[in-house]
Amino acid sequence: xxxxxxxxxxxxxxxxRIVGGISPHVYHLATNLAKNGVKVYVVTxxxxxxxxxxxxxxxxxxxxxxxxNPAPDFATWVYLMxxxxxKEAAAIVNDLNGKVDIFHAHDWxxxxxxxxxxxxxxxxxxxxxxxxxxxxxxxxxxxxxxMIHETESWLTYEAWxxxxxxxxxxxxxxxxxxxxxxxxxxxxxxxxxxxxxxFRDVEKNGDFNAFRRRFALPEEKLVLxxxxxxxxxxVHVLVNAVPKVLEKVNAKFVIVGxxxxxxxxxxxxxxxxxxxxxxxxxxxxxETLRKLQICADVSVVPSLFEPFGIVALEAMAAKxxxxxxxxxxxxxxxxxxxxxxxxxxxxxxxxxxxxxxxLLDKSYADYIRTNAYRKVCEKYNWNLISQQxxxxxxxxxxxxxxxxxxxxxxDTSIL
Amino acid sequence: xxxxxxxxxxxxxxRIVGQLANYVxxLAVQLVKNNxxxxxxxxxxxxxxxxxxxxxxxxxxxxxPVHTHIGVLTWVLTLNQEVERAAADIYYDAEKRIDLIxxxxxxxxxxxxxxxxxxxxxxxxxxxxxxxxxxxGANSPFNxxxxxxxxxxxxxxxxxxxxxxxxxxEVFRIYxxxxxxxxxxxxxxxxxxxxxxxxxxxxxGGANDx
Numbered sequence: 001x002x003x004x005x006x007x008x009x010x011x012x013x014x015x016x017r018i019v020g021g022i023s024p025h026v027y028h029l030a031t032n033l034a035k036n037g038v039k040v041y042v043v044t045x046x047x048x049x050x051x052x053x054x055x056x057x058x059x060x061x062x063x064x065x066x067x068x069n070p071a072p073d074f075a076t077w078v079y080l081m082x083x084x085x086x087k088e089a090a091a092i093v094n095d096l097n098g099k100v101d102i103f104h105a106h107d108w109x110x111x112x113x114x115x116x117x118x119x120x121x122x123x124x125x126x127x128x129x130x131x132x133x134x135x136x137x138x139x140x141x142x143x144x145x146x147m148i149h150e151t152e153s154w155l156t157y158e159a160w161x162x163x164x165x166x167x168x169x170x171x172x173x174x175x176x177x178x179x180x181x182x183x184x185x186x187x188x189x190x191x192x193x194x195x196x197x198x199f200r201d202v203e204k205n206g207d208f209n210a211f212r213r214r215f216a217l218p219e220e221k222l223v224l225x226x227x228x229x230x231x232x233x234x235v236h237v238l239v240n241a242v243p244k245v246l247e248k249v250n251a252k253f254v255i256v257g258x259x260x261x262x263x264x265x266x267x268x269x270x271x272x273x274x275x276x277x278x279x280x281x282x283x284x285x286x287e288t289l290r291k292l293q294i295c296a297d298v299s300v301v302p303s304l305f306e307p308f309g310i311v312a313l314e315a316m317a318a319k320x321x322x323x324x325x326x327x328x329x330x331x332x333x334x335x336x337x338x339x340x341x342x343x344x345x346x347x348x349x350x351x352x353x354x355x356x357x358x359l360l361d362k363s364y365a366d367y368i369r370t371n372a373y374r375k376v377c378e379k380y381n382w383n384l385i386s387q388q389x390x391x392x393x394x395x396x397x398x399x400x401x402x403x404x405x406x407x408x409x410x411d412t413s414i415l
Numbered sequence: 416x417x418x419x420x421x422x423x424x425x426x427x428x429x430r431i432v433g434q435l436a437n438y439v440x441x442l443a444v445q446l447v448k449n450n451x452x453x454x455x456x457x458x459x460x461x462x463x464x465x466x467x468x469x470x471x472x473x474x475x476x477x478x479x480p481v482h483t484h485i486g487v488l489t490w491v492l493t494l495n496q497e498v499e500r501a502a503a504d505i506y507y508d509a510e511k512r513i514d515l516i517x518x519x520x521x522x523x524x525x526x527x528x529x530x531x532x533x534x535x536x537x538x539x540x541x542x543x544x545x546x547x548x549x550x551x552g553a554n555s556p557f558n559x560x561x562x563x564x565x566x567x568x569x570x571x572x573x574x575x576x577x578x579x580x581x582x583x584x585e586v587f588r589i590y591x592x593x594x595x596x597x598x599x600x601x602x603x604x605x606x607x608x609x610x611x612x613x614x615x616x617x618x619x620g621g622a623n624d625x
Contacts, residue, residue, distance in 0.1 A: 069563055070556040072488065079492035080560055083525040083567075090533035112496050116526075119500040120533040122507065146483040151493065154480045 005393060006039040008093065008100045008117070010085065010110040012078070014044035014061060021189075021310055022106050022130055027056075028190055032386035034058030038393070041100070043089045045081065064088040075148060078109055086113035093121055102126060102393055108133075108148060111155040118158060122405040124396050127159035129173050131307050136232070138305065153177040160396050163389070165189040165308040166329035172307070185392055190382040191313040193373075199290045212295045215279060216252035221359045223251050224296035224320075226289065226311045227303075229259030229280075234302035234325060237348050239265050241302075242274055244352035249359045253278040254292060293318035298358045298365070302343075302351055306330050312340070313380055316372035321365045323354040333380075339372040418619055419452040419509055421502050421516045421536075423523040425491075427457035427474070435543050438602060439519055445608045447471040451615070452509075456501045456523070458494060475501040488560055491522050499526035506534060514619035515573075517541055521561060524568035531571060537618050540572035542582060547589050566590055573618045576600050576611075 009030055013023040030040045040059045045066040046052065052063050064085050071077035093100050098121060105114035105127045118125040133140065133148040140146050156162050156177045163185050164170045170184045209218070216222045223245070227233040235255060242253055255265075255278065262280060269278045284292070293299065299315030299322050306328035313333060315322045324330040325345035334340035341358060344350040358365045400406055422443055426436035439455065446453040447470055459476040466474045477497035484490040506513050516538040518527040527538040546561040569575055569590040575597045577583050583597050600610045 067560075067563075069559050071560060072486070072556045075485070076488055076492075076557075076560065079489055080563070083492065083495075083528075083564070086529050087525075087532055090529045094533055094535070112493060115496045116499045116529055117533075119496075119503045120529060122503070143483050144485050147481060147485060147489060150481045150483055154493075157480070 003099070004037055004039045005102075005390070005397070006041070006096075006100050007033065007102045007104055007393060008041045008043060008089065009104045009106070010089065010114050010117075011042065011044050011106040012081070012109040014042055014063075015056075016050055017045060017047040021308075022109075025128075025130070025189060026106055028192060028382040029386055029389060030059035031057040032382040033390060035383070036386050036390055038386075038390055041092065043085060043092070045085075062088065062092060073144070075144060079112060082110060082113040085110065086116045089113065089117055090120060093117070101397055104128070105155060105159070106130065108152040108155055111151050115155065115158045124160040124400045125158055126161050126163065126392065126396060127155050128163040128165075129156065129169065130165065132173065132176050134176050135172060135305055135307065138232070149176075156183075159183070160400070161185050161392055163187050163392065166332050168328045168332060169307045187385055187388045187392070188380055189308045189310055189313065190380045190385045191310070191317045191376055192382060193317045193377060196290055196294060196314075196318045199287065200294060208291075208295065211291050215254050215292070215295075219250060221249060221251040221297040222292075222295055223253045223355060223359075224256070224292055224299045224315075225253070225302075226256045226293070226299070226314075227301070228257050229255070229261045229265060231261065232303060232305040233257075233259075234304045234346065235259075235261065236265060236268075237302045237304075237325075237346055237351055238300055239268055239278070240348035241352040241355065242269070242278060243272060244348060245355050245359075246274070246277060248356045251277070251297075251355075251359065254281060254296075255279065256281050256284055256289065256292065258282050290318070293320060296320045298323055298355055300351070300355060301325065301330060302345075303327060303330065304346055309333055313376060316340070316369070316376045319369050319373050321358045321369040322372065323351065323358060325351070334372075335375075338368065339375050340368055416512075417450050417452050418514045418615060419454070419512055420446065420615065421454045421456060421505055421513055422446075423498060423502075423516060423518040423527060424455065424457050425494075425520070425522040427455055427476075429462075430457070430459050435519060438543070442517075442611070443472045444470045446611075449608065449612060451612075454505050456498050456505070458498075473505075475505060477501050486557065488557060492525065495523055495526045498523045499529055502526060502530055503534070506530075506536070515539060515615060517615075518568065518572075519543060521546070521565045521568060524564050524571075528567060528571045537573040538571070539574050539576060539614060539618055540568040541576045542586060543578065545582075545585060545589065547585070562589075572596075574598060574614055576614060578602055 011026045013019045015027050030042050033040050042061045046063040067080040103114050103117050103125045107130050133145050137145050140149050164173050170186050229235050299320045301312045301324040308329035312322050312324050322340040324334050326342040327345045336342040341354040343354040424439040426432040428440050443453050454473045456475045463476050463478050479494045481493045513536050516527050519541045520543050530536050550558045569592045583599050586592050
């Protein structure tokens, strides 16, 4: 190998621009790949105050001028932004004399740009599908949704390999886009335990109790939910479980996040007479979130649809016992009675049973949270995940080197 | 070595939407007669792939992989990737010797821009009509998006050709294109093809000094 393996990642969000889970995912993947000897260029949307070009922990980040005129709708904005993204990415690759071996796209939000770059430079494209329109909407009902669905399908068609973060998503994506099994690769999402370790020191200084009292009385157990307040996250199931838990144990329910269901959920809580037992915090800053995840006596993930379930991993990394609904990626992350508690999805009685079990049996809670932390360190660490991703890159390049395209391109010194 | 050019048009016979289809056909036929290797990349629902016309034009028709759309804008923007792919295929098959792209109207400007940035192929933006006139001055986000693509084309093109003095003034008024970059070529003129060939000669040979 005459030079290091070089990857250009395309993503619509990268820190400090954080919309959802793709941003931290790409950050950890890109920086850990850099640690493992891969040259990584990240091309992403610009963000107020963030530089156009910088190196972050070994990954070289370019922020492109995303389309800023008013757009008719979100999807049209995405396609317009992709025009700018591929224009600027094409110039970057050209400046590098074509020395990029692989394009790696994250979700349909960068589909058209990455497909274009693949063909003009004749380099392989790899796509990570984090989520699907058909899953998010529980079916395809409108032309707008079908357009996005078909764009996602097109991206998987053009990709050499499609990476999904759970076996559940592998099956789902295979079904949704009619893909052959050998095109799909499962590489889990990860969590960085150090993000929690640095806040755990606060606990030793005694600050921890003062922080906890902002949310719960000392005699109250703290039950934590983190997520968007939307139907698919199942927060309404948790709200309906509140009275059932309170029959058995004194607790405070802290619900972090925003969403269109916030007002109706808070009305349900008021009407049940439990407004003093449930706090809706809205968005909180990262430090508050991490500390809450550490302080919680139980973290609850009651999703109805969940491609992966990163909040469950975060809770496990925070050494907090988790109660999750047995669905999607959550089913794979949690082993019942070993690393957490699984309950029936969309079932408040089952959820209340799981929460109560963890809150009333301290030795059980300690057992599952200790196992869970060990599991997170072994399986869901970004160093390992980036090595698995590098293996996919290497095998794709090996196949590519035998393809008709390999002779047609500017630079093949890697092979 | 004969010059090799790719012509982009969203309509080309047998697909005829307006007057551009027949104009581009006439242009391509004349280019071939003038010893220019001429590739046309255009759209058709299902007559896709590469073909040679009796007159010697090489046609590459593409369709849109995304069948469902909410408007012409999303349709055009996704279709651009297939146009870009077809042009890249032509480029690699022609041993990377494409002298220029002649893009007719705004539709395939995004593809022309990426090809310029990636492969150093200069392009000409041949203006038939502008969104300002088609939409009678409407400025909804939809119209603004099309105008932003027209602006991008005006900015990135090495030359802009228009069909009348009036349009030259409009291009200057709306997009502030330097007048020396704009060339009026009247399709009815006796020297029409000669003037086009002059512009092609001018543009061929590099995108970087635009």
